[in-house]
Amino acid sequence: MHATLDDLPREILLLIIAYALSFGSVPSNILCVNHQFHNAGVEWLYRNLYFRSPEQLRLFAQMGENAGVVLRSVTVDLTGKFTRSDVWQHLREALCRCRDRAERLGQGQKQIPLEVLCLRLHSYSRDTSHHVFEEALSVANPRVFRWTGPDPDHHFSTAIVAPIASRLCRIFGTWSNVQDITVTNITFSVDSDNSVMPLLPEIPGLRTLYLGQATFLSAGSVAAVFCVNRMASLERVRLVDTYCESIWGSRIRRSDIEKAVQIIMFPQDVVQYEGVLSRIRKILTCEKKTERIIGGDRVEGSVFLV
Known part of the structure; x- marks a missing residue:
């Protein structure tokens, strides 16, 4: 007797x-294999929303359904795509649509609890898009948040501009579930008046x-962050290729x-x-990852910057 894909345990089938x-x-080809694949695939698709173009995001915001499943993760990956600032409008409408469905099902909450919210796209500095x-992002309440630039890792580029960076840090304080934050390709404000203001608001659950x-x-x-905000749950802080000025200056140690x-x-x-010094030495590391071919702050040997 030969085993078929239909004989696989559901957990393994879902992984495939x-x-x-x-x-x-x-991607949709696998949904056409049979009813079992279609039903399992549709459930996975709506539990883990993945948008690869602004058009997909716009269409879902207009007419998307949730197939009766609880949303688990949202990814917006616009790598290699030309995008405009209205991507935030479409994301807001898409998340609000999911929240409204949850309310109709008796799961009404002001924010959608997510396991993961992942962004790979550029922000925009146009004033009208900031609010x-x-x-x-305030519609969501993720446990894990990642925002990385759409360019290759070895390409040092800025995806998150300073006006958006300051707002992003404030938004973190509205997420009661967040435990893990990863942000790359970001530039902060040059305003020295805020040099001793905490980078993040108090986030009790951040690890x-x-x-x-x-x-x-x-x-x-x-x-x-360590002197003013206690954040007792914080276990690890990594600063990788972070600069106090431009990339032609020194990395932070x-x-x-x-x-x-x-x-x-x-x-x-x-x-x-x-006590603060001891805690910093225990949980904070400054690291170098991408080395310049010429110029800049070149580091030989250890990846850790002390």
């Missing part, structure tokens, strides 16, 4: 279908923070953060100062 839907050149950006390819990141704002802590706290509270 998920892979085909995520990486197949024509729409905030409204779009890990990864910042990569960041420019104009203030060491003082990172230090203030852990010693820069420690000096900033001294400026903020010492000598007013020596005991607390020592």
